[in-house]
Amino acid sequence: MYGYVRPERGELRVREYERFRGVYCGLCHTLAARYGPALRFAVNYDFTFLAMLLAGPDEPEPCARRCPYRPTRKTVCPGPSPAMDAAADYTVVLAYWKLRDGAADGRFFPALGSRLLAAAIGPAYRKAASRRPAFARETERSLAALAALEREKCASLDAAADTFARILAAAAESAGNGPRPEAGDSAGDPPRVRAVRELLYHLGRVVYVLDAADDLASDTAADAYNPLRYRFDTEDGRLSPEDEAGLRVTLSHSHNSIISAFQLLDGTPYTAILENIIYLGLPAAAQAVFSGTWRAGRRPGREERSRL
Amino acid sequence: MNDPYSVLGVSPSASDDEVKKAYRELARKYHPDNYHDNPLADLASEKMKEINEAYDSITKSREGGGYGGQSYGGGQSYGGGQSYGGAYGGGAYQSQSQSRQQGYTGPRGGGANATYAMIRNHINMNNLSQAEAMLNTIPTHDAEWHYLMGSVYWRRGWMDEAARCFRTAATMEPGNIEYRNAVQYMNRGGQAYRPSGMNTGSMTNADICTICQTIYCADCCCEMMGGDLIRCC
Numbered sequence: 284m285y286g287y288v289r290p291e292r293g294e295l296r297v298r299e300y301e302r303f304r305g306v307y308c309g310l311c312h313t314l315a316a317r318y319g320p321a322l323r324f325a326v327n328y329d330f331t332f333l334a335m336l337l338a339g340p341d342e343p344e345p346c347a348r349r350c351p352y353r354p355t356r357k358t359v360c361p362g363p364s365p366a367m368d369a370a371a372d373y374t375v376v377l378a379y380w381k382l383r384d385g386a387a388d389g390r391f392f393p394a395l396g397s398r399l400l401a402a403a404i405g406p407a408y409r410k411a412a413s414r415r416p417a418f419a420r421e422t423e424r425s426l427a428a429l430a431a432l433e434r435e436k437c438a439s440l441d442a443a444a445d446t447f448a449r450i451l452a453a454a455a456e457s458a459g460n461g462p463r464p465e466a467g468d469s470a471g472d473p474p475r476v477r478a479v480r481e482l483l484y485h486l487g488r489v490v491y492v493l494d495a496a497d498d499l500a501s502d503t504a505a506d507a508y509n510p511l512r513y514r515f516d517t518e519d520g521r522l523s524p525e526d527e528a529g530l531r532v533t534l535s536h537s538h539n540s541i542i543s544a545f546q547l548l549d550g551t552p553y554t555a556i557l558e559n560i561i562y563l564g565l566p567a568a569a570q571a572v573f574s575g576t577w578r579a580g581r582r583p584g585r586e587e588r589s590r591l
Numbered sequence: 592m593n594d595p596y597s598v599l600g601v602s603p604s605a606s607d608d609e610v611k612k613a614y615r616e617l618a619r620k621y622h623p624d625n626y627h628d629n630p631l632a633d634l635a636s637e638k639m640k641e642i643n644e645a646y647d648s649i650t651k652s653r654e655g656g657g658y659g660g661q662s663y664g665g666g667q668s669y670g671g672g673q674s675y676g677g678a679y680g681g682g683a684y685q686s687q688s689q690s691r692q693q694g695y696t697g698p699r700g701g702g703a704n705a706t707y708a709m710i711r712n713h714i715n716m717n718n719l720s721q722a723e724a725m726l727n728t729i730p731t732h733d734a735e736w737h738y739l740m741g742s743v744y745w746r747r748g749w750m751d752e753a754a755r756c757f758r759t760a761a762t763m764e765p766g767n768i769e770y771r772n773a774v775q776y777m778n779r780g781g782q783a784y785r786p787s788g789m790n791t792g793s794m795t796n797a798d799i800c801t802i803c804q805t806i807y808c809a810d811c812c813c814e815m816m817g818g819d820l821i822r823c824c
Contacts, residue, residue, distance in 0.1 A: 439751075439752060440752075441748075441749035441750070441751045441752045445749065474634050477630075477634065478631055478634060481629075484748055514751070529754075531780070531794050532754070532778060532779075532780045532794075532795060533750045533751045533754065533780075535780030535794035536777075536780055536781040537748070538781075538783075538793075539625075539780065539781035539782055539783035540629065540781070540783075542783035542784070543625050543626055543629055543631065543635070543783045543784075544631055546621070546625075546783075546784060547631055547634050547635065547638065558786070559789075562785060563789065565794075569794050
């Protein structure tokens, strides 16, 4: 999807890194098992994080699976779990709506491609949406709200980021014991769901803002909507040093909110990896975006495929 | 009640110093200033209560069991009278805590009227849509209006809009400490506990200038409130 939510690899222990790879592979296998092998393309780092965040205190029994991309050796990944199923369902829902979003894009050929792909994963989407109705509704509603903001060239960074943040926050329903029947007032939620929702809201906000900052130059060149263009009145697709500092401060608030919410969660087998991602990975991604090395540093191949 | 040792994450055979260290670390983690106007502040204070109780019960049982040599009074725990202030950079955070304790109810800023008091109440109770609806019915937007609107945004997680509102309020009424504190808090980018080894990552570019500035600001704030952070200036 975006790929900003990833560990700072050099700071991981080897066993943590292997465990992280295992969850990534596990998500890929879960997607294939639940929605067919074609849906493997939707696997991404952001929802690998989600699968670990939603995981319960006990890790499922590990199992060895063969990877179709590297058939010569098997990878060890966690067995099926409710958290992994939920992360796979959310991945499919978001992948579908991102493709639909791309289909509404003005340019003919990219739009056609997105339309065809969206049609191709339509059946998988319907299955996923029936499993996670509240999340599917929130995604559809929020992306429609974002499209409206784009049309009116909304200058409020928060309003634009809110749409994506709400989508991720909706995934917090799975942090409790199974999905709740109706998403209503959030005050009565168990503490864990509240903390995960707050964490995911601000994570969504950070991802949206980082993506906007990363795309600012290309959006300006293509005259496409980007909230930063209107929020900071940029002319040439660059932020002035003061504006960049302001943007970093607002990101820092969200980052601190993520940390504060994370600290209220009980430990799981993935806590050390989540800590790495939250404390080190996110700031590193932000640093790479602001220094302009994010795009240049993106490795082709596997990671490129993982982008929706 | 849970086992006090597992609450503090130490083994029952841990030394007094280890228990104290673990307790201090957790107290730093769930310190109210890390949950400043945070929607999860109630959960953090629950945790704080839990670790305070665990620490008190351990120290009490150890005193009874002959560990009394280094007497840990009940007042040692956070919030029990002994100030943690110094360790957290002193005045600036303390004044923050004070303003939070007063909440949004106090008639401050000069222009306070009954509607604003009600809106502050709604914000305190987290009835944000109610507070926003009431704010939208007020035709004239004075400094307090912007401040309260900023508070609604802040609680919602709309930090950019909140910062702009607080800045407008502080510009309209430069003498108001509440507004100025809010702007300063926003400019700092908030705060949260980071375990050791994980504190290198930050979203901001804090250079030595910013740090000095912050300390100087904290000192000024402190002096305004009658205290002093840095004796020599």
